Amino acid sequence: xxxxxxxxxxxxxxxxxxxxxxxxxxxxxxxxxxxxxxxxxxxxxxxxxxxxxxxxxxxxxxxxxxxxxxxxxxxxxxxxxxxxxxxxxxxxxxxxxxxxxxxxxxxxxxxxxxxxxxxxxxxxxxxxxxxxxxxxxxxxxxxxxxxxxxxxxxxxxxxxxxxxxxxxxxxxxxxxxxxxxxxxxxxxxxxxxxxxxxxxxxxxxxxxxxxxxxxxxxxxxxxxxxxxxxxxxxxxxxxxxxxxxxxxxxxxxxxxxxxxxxxxxxxxxxxxxxxxxxxxxxxxxxxxxxxxxxxxxxxxxxxxxxxxxxxxxxxxxxxxxxxxxxxxxxxxxxxxxxxxxxxxxxxxxxxxxxxxxxxxxxxxxxxxxxxxxxxxxxxxxxxxxxxxxxxxxxxxx
Numbered sequence: 001x002x003x004x005x006x007x008x009x010x011x012x013x014x015x016x017x018x019x020x021x022x023x024x025x026x027x028x029x030x031x032x033x034x035x036x037x038x039x040x041x042x043x044x045x046x047x048x049x050x051x052x053x054x055x056x057x058x059x060x061x062x063x064x065x066x067x068x069x070x071x072x073x074x075x076x077x078x079x080x081x082x083x084x085x086x087x088x089x090x091x092x093x094x095x096x097x098x099x100x101x102x103x104x105x106x107x108x109x110x111x112x113x114x115x116x117x118x119x120x121x122x123x124x125x126x127x128x129x130x131x132x133x134x135x136x137x138x139x140x141x142x143x144x145x146x147x148x149x150x151x152x153x154x155x156x157x158x159x160x161x162x163x164x165x166x167x168x169x170x171x172x173x174x175x176x177x178x179x180x181x182x183x184x185x186x187x188x189x190x191x192x193x194x195x196x197x198x199x200x201x202x203x204x205x206x207x208x209x210x211x212x213x214x215x216x217x218x219x220x221x222x223x224x225x226x227x228x229x230x231x232x233x234x235x236x237x238x239x240x241x242x243x244x245x246x247x248x249x250x251x252x253x254x255x256x257x258x259x260x261x262x263x264x265x266x267x268x269x270x271x272x273x274x275x276x277x278x279x280x281x282x283x284x285x286x287x288x289x290x291x292x293x294x295x296x297x298x299x300x301x302x303x304x305x306x307x308x309x310x311x312x313x314x315x316x317x318x319x320x321x322x323x324x325x326x327x328x329x330x331x332x333x334x335x336x337x338x339x340x341x342x343x344x345x346x347x348x349x350x351x352x353x354x355x356x357x358x359x360x361x362x363x364x365x366x367x368x369x370x371x372x373x374x375x376x377x378x379x380x381x382x383x384x385x386x387x388x389x390x391x392x393x394x395x396x397x
Contacts, residue, residue, distance in 0.1 A: 022258070029262055032170045089127050090153060096140040096347075097133045101354040106132065106346075109178055111171045126154045134159040139343045142324030167339040176342050177263075179349040180236055187357050193232035196260065198253060198272040199313040201227045201320070202245045206330045213334055215246025225329045225337065227320070228256050230270075235316045237345050238264060242329075242337045249275040254283065261288045271295055271309040320344055 092099075098106070110128060114121025134152045138145060138159070148156040166172045181191035202217040205224030216223045228241040228249075239260055243252045253276055260267060270284070270292045277294045284292040295310050306314075320326045323344040331337040352358075 025258065025262065032173075089129050090133075090151060093151065094133075094137055096136040098129065098136070098350070099354065102350045103129055103132075105179075105182075105350050105353050106175075109175045111166065111169065126158060130154055131159060131162050135163050135343060136347055139323050139325045139340055139347070142327065163339065164336075167335060172339055172342055172346075176237075176346055176349075179346060179353070180232075180238065183236055183349050183352055184232075184234070186353055187234065188360075189234075192264070192266050193238065194266055194268045195233055196230045196238055196264075196267060196270045197233075197309055197313045198228070198230050198256065198270060198276060199310065199317065200229070200249050200252075200275075201317050203227065203327075203329050205245075206328055208330050208332055210332060213244060213332075215244035217245040225334070226252070227317075227337075227341065228252055229313055229316055230256060230260055231313045231316045233312065235312045235319075236349065237316060240338050240341045240345075242334045242341075250278060250280040253280055257284055257288055257290060257292075261290060269293065273297075273310060319348055323347075 107128070110132075113124055115123050130152050131154060134148050134154055137143070137152075138148065145156050145160045148154070148159055152159070166175075184191045184193070202220045202222040203224050203226075204222055205214045209224065214224055215226075217226065222245055224245050226243050226245040226247075226249075228239075228243065229237055230239040231237050239256060241252065241256050241259070253272070257270070260270075267290055270290050272292060272294055274294050274296045276292060281292045281294070284290045295307055297307070320341055323340070325340050326344060329337055331340065
């Protein structure tokens with residue numbers, strides 16, 4: 001790893017360094033998947049009427065004595081009780097509040113409550129629908145955490161705690177991945193995509209963004225952070241990554257493509273703009289097996305123009321800017337910036353699942369190349385050029 005004042009820390013191109021980096025990322029991904037599987041299996045564990053896991057055996061400890069076979073120190077598990085006087089779900093007031101149809105889509109994807117796990121836990125005090133509405137309100141309106149309206153009935157620290165815990169546990173990324181597959185199935189296409197489009201967006205950083213996590217983008221003259229997106233052909237994001245704005249797009253793209261290869265091994269092609277060209281194309285094909293194709297600008301282009309393939313990811317970037325929390329980067333942690341972008345796309349995909357499926361496009365987009373069917377390729381004839389005689393300047397006089 002090298003360091004420079006202009007680009008910051010950069011990974012080396014040595015094979016040994018990338019092998020070690022690949023092993024570390026693989027172990028972290030394996031740990032996340034293991035925790036995810038454990039969270040799915042735990043709610044379905046068989047329980048006895050006494051609250052123990054499995055049938056009670058001769059080795060069951062008495063009350064007050066710990067059972068080494070049980071995760072609970074007293075040998076019993078806590079269960080959710082229907083206590084009276086629980087706070088009811090608040091009435092919908094804001095545009096960011098979920099409808100009943102949206103809540104029916106999102107509720108099964110939320111992580112199980114602690115009181116339903118074998119380890120036990122106390123019953124949650126606040127309805128989760130109010131918690132999700134409060135998080136969406138912060139994301140959509142761009143307010144401070146301390147400014148959460150009181151009509152949600154939840155302290156702002158509790159709302160922030162759910163936001164932080166779901167992000168740190170990987171549940172937020174899991175919800176995003178499952179919704180992405182559901183949207184594709186809802187539209188009548190394969191749940192796993194084989195093609196992605198890459199692009200980046202530089203945004204200004206607020207004074208709360210530390211100097212060690214911000215940089216200056218010399219091309220766009222922006223001091224802040226850079227968001228890297230990978231979307232499918234429908235514009236739905238597969239991966240979101242936030243870095244400093246100073247490195248060139250091709251440097252964080254290696255990490256992004258590597259993550260895509262781990263989480264989506266079915267990828268066969270990727271498109272990007274000319275900033276992702278050069279050595280990144282050869283590295284992506286040889287090291288990851290992903291052909292990276294660049295979509296250059298038009299020769300006569302002056303300013304912004306809709307380009308083939310790239311317009312899909314540009315549209316996804318405009319969807320991000322609809323949430324006012326994403327107009328400027330206010331987060332101290334990069335992981336929280338990624339979480340806010342993820343919540344924006346979760347809101348978008350949940351709303352899309354409650355609407356009729358999108359019909360397939362009858363005609364291709366005006367900027368997309370038209371595919372001809374059963375049309376023979378044109379025959380090009382190369383005429384042999386006649387041999388010309390060049391005379392010296394002195395022979396012309």
